[in-house]
Amino acid sequence: MTQPFSTSYIFSDHFNQQYLDELYGGDLQGAEEIFQSALREISSEMALAAVLFDQGDVEGVRRVYHKIKPLFGYVGLLPVQEFVQQFEDDCHRHAATGDLLFAFNQVNEIILDAIHLIREEQIKLRTYNNKRA
Amino acid sequence: MKYTSIIVEDLQAAADFLKKYCERSGIIDVQGHFLNAEDALTFLSENLVDLIFLDVEMPGLSGFELMDRLVYTPQVILTTSKTEYAYDAFQYNVTDYLKKPFTYQRFLEAVQKVQVRKDEQDAEAGTDHIFIKADGKLVRLENDDILYIESMGDYVKFITADKKYITHNTIKNLEAQLDSQRFMKVHRSFIVNMSRIDDIQENSLYIRGVNIPISKAHKGKVMQRIKVV
Numbered sequence: 001m002t003q004p005f006s007t008s009y010i011f012s013d014h015f016n017q018q019y020l021d022e023l024y025g026g027d028l029q030g031a032e033e034i035f036q037s038a039l040r041e042i043s044s045e046m047a048l049a050a051v052l053f054d055q056g057d058v059e060g061v062r063r064v065y066h067k068i069k070p071l072f073g074y075v076g077l078l079p080v081q082e083f084v085q086q087f088e089d090d091c092h093r094h095a096a097t098g099d100l101l102f103a104f105n106q107v108n109e110i111i112l113d114a115i116h117l118i119r120e121e122q123i124k125l126r127t128y129n130n131k132r133a
Numbered sequence: 134m135k136y137t138s139i140i141v142e143d144l145q146a147a148a149d150f151l152k153k154y155c156e157r158s159g160i161i162d163v164q165g166h167f168l169n170a171e172d173a174l175t176f177l178s179e180n181l182v183d184l185i186f187l188d189v190e191m192p193g194l195s196g197f198e199l200m201d202r203l204v205y206t207p208q209v210i211l212t213t214s215k216t217e218y219a220y221d222a223f224q225y226n227v228t229d230y231l232k233k234p235f236t237y238q239r240f241l242e243a244v245q246k247v248q249v250r251k252d253e254q255d256a257e258a259g260t261d262h263i264f265i266k267a268d269g270k271l272v273r274l275e276n277d278d279i280l281y282i283e284s285m286g287d288y289v290k291f292i293t294a295d296k297k298y299i300t301h302n303t304i305k306n307l308e309a310q311l312d313s314q315r316f317m318k319v320h321r322s323f324i325v326n327m328s329r330i331d332d333i334q335e336n337s338l339y340i341r342g343v344n345i346p347i348s349k350a351h352k353g354k355v356m357q358r359i360k361v362v
Contacts, residue, residue, distance in 0.1 A: 022237075025157075030153050041144060041145060066190055066214065068144075070214040070234055071144070073214075073233065074147070074233075
């Protein structure tokens with residue numbers, strides 16, 4: 001049975017250290033790469049969601065949030081992943097974007113905060129990895 | 134043993150993450166990553182793999198629709214962020230179901246299931262019969278009873294002494310799955326039961342009076358397999 005590696009890197013408080021240790025097993029280079037690609041994908045999908053929301057395409061919006069949801073897991077922001085799941089459930093319950101406006105704005109605010117945190121952490125990881133290289 | 138695999142996943146980060154686990158395992162060889170099911174099907178129409186890591190919700194065809202279109206049955210590990218697909222996963226007889234993100238330990242458990250199922254399939258391949266999907270049911274054919282198999286595009290025709298069965302499959306796939314001690318591809322469109330050959334003349338063989346061509350590419354191997362005294 002593989003045990004998570006004990007690493008000297010400490011993730012910032014918002015991130016679930018134990019969970020990230022289990023996911024990456026001490027592969028901090030890998031973690032940095034995933035943080036980077038998660039950032040890229042979340043940002044581009046958010047732009048798409050805004051367009052789909054304006055078009056009134058609830059199912060399209062749901063699919064976008066369904067797609068990006070696990071990315072918050074890959075970066076150890078499990079409460080954000082949970083919140084996105086709730087918004088995805090909201091999309092199932094409502095047929096019109098008008099009914100989703102409040103929840104849509106709320107989830108986007110949380111995601112924007114998350115993007116900021118991921119970016120900061122990715123820079124911190126890069127600095128750490130560069131020092132170790 | 135290494136297992137050949139592909140990843141079908143519309144999330145690049147998830148695919149990158151999975152590739153790292155595959156590399157770390159040392160036994161999963163990832164031959165490609167496809168962002169949608171259509172591109173994966175194109176690849177699979179020309180390449181055989183042991184295992185597919187398959188997302189469910191993707192643009193275009195879903196993971197389940199991809200499985201519906203497969204002409205052969207590699208093992209499938211579903212990778213999804215929803216648990217609601219568990220029932221469908223069971224219906225499709227997938228090897229395992231991983232909820233994204235998953236730990237390396239959980240990934241290894243899935244890979245172990247692949248190994249167990251492969252062992253079971255190998256043991257089954259050594260038996261004296263096969264099952265084919267035909268006439269809306271699974272039909273058991275004794276290896277001995279099969280005379281030859283002929284390609285019909287995306288379908289194949291199994292010829293036995295008293296009946297013909299048409300099923301959705303390819304010669305290439307069957308070549309990999311049938312008992313190689315008994316069956317042999319002699320032409321791009323024909324696999325024959327070696328024990329049922331009546332005679333061979335020039336570039337043809339005959340089974341119960343039916344002329345089956347032997348291609349130049351296969352002639353040498355055919356002649357090596359038959360016992361000429």
